[in-house]
Amino acid sequence: MKAMVLNQISSLRQNKRPLEAVQLPVPVPDANQVLIQVSACGVCHTELDEIEGRMPPPQLPVILGHQAVGRVVENGRGAERFRVGERVGVAWIYSACGQCRRCQSGDENLCEEFRATGRDANGGYAEYMTVLEDFAHQIPDQLTDAQAAPLLCAGAIGYRSLHLTGIQDGFLLGLTGFGASAHLVLKMVRYKYPKSRVFVFARSKMERDFALELGACWAGSTETAAPEKLDCIIDTTPAWKPVIEALNNLKSGGRLVINAIRKEEADKKSLLSLEYAAHLWMEKEIKSVANVTRRDVREFLQLAAGISLQPEIQEFALEDANRALAELKDRKIRGAKVLKIAD
Ligand SMILES: [Zn+2]
């Protein structure tokens, strides 16, 4: 099979082609696993963190990609949840132990044995992949393969982030950074919380214009103060300055949710401008989002199908994965990038 493989950690500024196109044997499903012929795989900012070593995969080479959609082509021993030909998706959660206190209480995203797709096991930047059947998700009929792919991470983690803000209808929500996840949150909010207005902070004009097109009530650069103080903000940027700016834009009792798996080091010094009175006092809160649960993924897929949520996507061939990643690094973003691997 064709696959795009990460062999070594490097900086994308120096190495524009971090993934290598290779031919590999089709994997064989283990017990309770399904073999999936991948048709589409979303490209996520987390891949940049893996490639550049902020969150290196424990073993190399590895096939990245954790928003894979395809069809079951073979059931391993004991696997019986899906028929051959059925359409499934694989998200960031590749497996969790199922036994620990976290798993038992529904917080499998925090399991100490959490394994991530495309980091701890081969993912969807390939023609085939395997996963435990219990960690594959049925894809609702309303969604095409390429539309469903970005819902598996950008959408599901956006859904989790939004839930963690504690939003209620009418709350003023800020989104700092406007990539794949934030654009889906905006669409979700307009449906689920119609009285809420959304304020978008984004570095590039392209992202700001796109946000207004999708119904944000205001869009400004990351450094600008919002015209009103906000109840909650979701930060999806890789930087630190937006964290300070966001805290400044919060009302008393407001909450900032950081939806980023890693932050970059470049502007870490801006944290020194943190002022307790302006940024933290008055019971402001900061919370991070870590991973997703299977429940997040399944609830979100159902919601997306129910409200005909259509992500804005840009398609790339599997061989062009390096170009898609370079554009993501340069923040040439309009919606979600998806590798189209088969029809
Ligand atoms: Zn992701």
Ligand SMILES: [Zn+2]
């Ligand atoms: Zn566990």
